[in-house]
Amino acid sequence: MDESKIAADAVPVWLQATVNDVEVVDIDHPIKGLDIADCHQISAAYSSAWRAEEEWTGGNNRPTVLVYRMIAALTEMYFKPESRNDPFGPMMVLADGRRSAVPSDFRGVVDAVAAIATKTQSPLLAARLSDICWILERKRAQSGFLAITAYTQVAESLRSGQMKPRFARDDDGLHYTIGHALLRALHIGYSLGNDKSETIAARELAKELRRECLSRNMPDQMQMFASIDLTFGISDPAEVGAEIEALLARLDKSAHIQTTVDLWKLAARSYATAKKEDDKNRCLTEAAEALVAQSSVAGSAMLSAHFMAQAIVQLGRTPGQKARRTELRHKLVDIQSSIADELSTIEEGLYPSGEGRLD
Numbered sequence: 302m303d304e305s306k307i308a309a310d311a312v313p314v315w316l317q318a319t320v321n322d323v324e325v326v327d328i329d330h331p332i333k334g335l336d337i338a339d340c341h342q343i344s345a346a347y348s349s350a351w352r353a354e355e356e357w358t359g360g361n362n363r364p365t366v367l368v369y370r371m372i373a374a375l376t377e378m379y380f381k382p383e384s385r386n387d388p389f390g391p392m393m394v395l396a397d398g399r400r401s402a403v404p405s406d407f408r409g410v411v412d413a414v415a416a417i418a419t420k421t422q423s424p425l426l427a428a429r430l431s432d433i434c435w436i437l438e439r440k441r442a443q444s445g446f447l448a449i450t451a452y453t454q455v456a457e458s459l460r461s462g463q464m465k466p467r468f469a470r471d472d473d474g475l476h477y478t479i480g481h482a483l484l485r486a487l488h489i490g491y492s493l494g495n496d497k498s499e500t501i502a503a504r505e506l507a508k509e510l511r512r513e514c515l516s517r518n519m520p521d522q523m524q525m526f527a528s529i530d531l532t533f534g535i536s537d538p539a540e541v542g543a544e545i546e547a548l549l550a551r552l553d554k555s556a557h558i559q560t561t562v563d564l565w566k567l568a569a570r571s572y573a574t575a576k577k578e579d580d581k582n583r584c585l586t587e588a589a590e591a592l593v594a595q596s597s598v599a600g601s602a603m604l605s606a607h608f609m610a611q612a613i614v615q616l617g618r619t620p621g622q623k624a625r626r627t628e629l630r631h632k633l634v635d636i637q638s639s640i641a642d643e644l645s646t647i648e649e650g651l652y653p654s655g656e657g658r659l660d
Contacts, residue, residue, distance in 0.1 A: 314367065315374040315402065316410055322364035323416040329423060331369065338425055338459055338478055339467035340376040347373040371410075372417060374402040376429055382481040385488045389433065404433045411437050415444055424454035425464075428482070435489065445489050449499040452486035453506060460510070475510060480525040483507055487533050495533075504535045511536070515544045520560045523548055527567055531574060542571030542580065558595040562588050582619050589615035589622075593629065602639040609633045 331350035332343055351369035354362055378389040378401070391400040407414055411434050418430035428451035435445035458464035459479045466478040483503060490500030511530050514523035527545055530536050545568040554561045565588035572580035592612035599605040613629050616622040 315370040316406060318367040318371040318413050320412050320416045322368050323413055323420060326365050326368045328417060328421045332423055336464050337467055338455055338464040340380065340425065340429055342467065343426060344373045344376040375414065375433060377401055378403065382485045388485060404436050407433060408437050418447065424451040424458065427451040428455055442493060445493050446499045449486045449489050449503055452482045453503045456482040456506060475514065475519060475522040477525060480529060484529055491533060504533065508535050515548050518548065518551055520548060520552055520557055520564060524563055524567060531571060538571045538574035539577060542568045542575065545571065558591060562591040565591060585615060585619045586622065602636055602643055606633060606636045606640065609636055
């Protein structure tokens with residue numbers, strides 16, 4: 302038997318495409334007209350395409366099948382944008398150790414992956430593939446810069462409505478997938494240099510989006526984009542804290558109690574970064590009082606006790622609040638005394654009458 306044939310068969314089919322294969326294949330054909338910004342949708346499109354191609358040609362159109370299978374595997378990975386150094390994981394891991402693709406599988410075919418990334422017109426596909434190339438070989442700075450630009454394009458297209466997030470509702474506003482794309486762009490940009498034009502463009506977009514959250518009164522989105530801004534040191538942190546407070550002043554706190562708590566904590570983080578201790582402590586106190594308010598409307602003694610205990614812990618981090626902590630501890634004891642009233646007895650046996658008892 303031909304030894305080269307044995308070696309080729311030992312390599313998964315989705316790792317067999319070459320640069321020459323990429324050059325002769327219509328890369329974007331399976332995703333023409335697809336405006337959903339979701340790599341799993343792209344993976345499904347390429348999976349359907351290579352199966353249809355194989356069935357239609359009887360396996361003769363090998364370059365197209367190999368390239369499409371490679372793209373399907375690359376786009377199937379689970380995206381973890383919050384992880385700076387390990388943003389892609391296997392979508393499936395079986396009990397026997399088998400799994401779906403991960404970036405390290407493509408270490409020997411980086412040239413082919415990079416060729417696809419530069420040939421495609423899809424910013425989402427270019428972002429995913431360029432990112433993987435840069436992860437595998439950090440010397441490929443050009444791949445990293447292409448990934449930053451492509452992720453930024455994805456975020457801008459989602460913002461404008463040119464691309465749509467998967468499972469989005471019409472009233473979602475600034476969808477979290479915009480933040481995911483931008484977060485990954487900024488992680489790469491941090492490594493390649495905040496002074497590079499590609500990184501600057503991503504940082505400016507993050508700043509614009511944070512300000513848009515304030516102008517459109519979007520508390521949940523403000524948490525995301527203000528946090529991104531603070532994490533990467535994009536704006537003056539005191540300015541970020543002031544914007545969060547301005548949004549809180551407009552917020553219906555009774556309708557957004559947990560969001561209110563989170564925003565006060567984020568404002569405290571902003572002022573802590575700006576080394577404004579008095580403002581930080583004031584915001585931490587406001588977060589604690591928001592938890593007290595949440596406790597009062599919890600509708601359950603157990604939940605009420607939970608939020609009250611959180612408020613006490615929160616005040617423990619703030620100087621000058623000893624008397625208030627003592628007051629809240631007394632309230633907590635009163636709440637806890639009502640918990641027993643919420644508990645019910647489980648009947649023995651199979652029926653309320655007691656039939657079926659074993660005693």
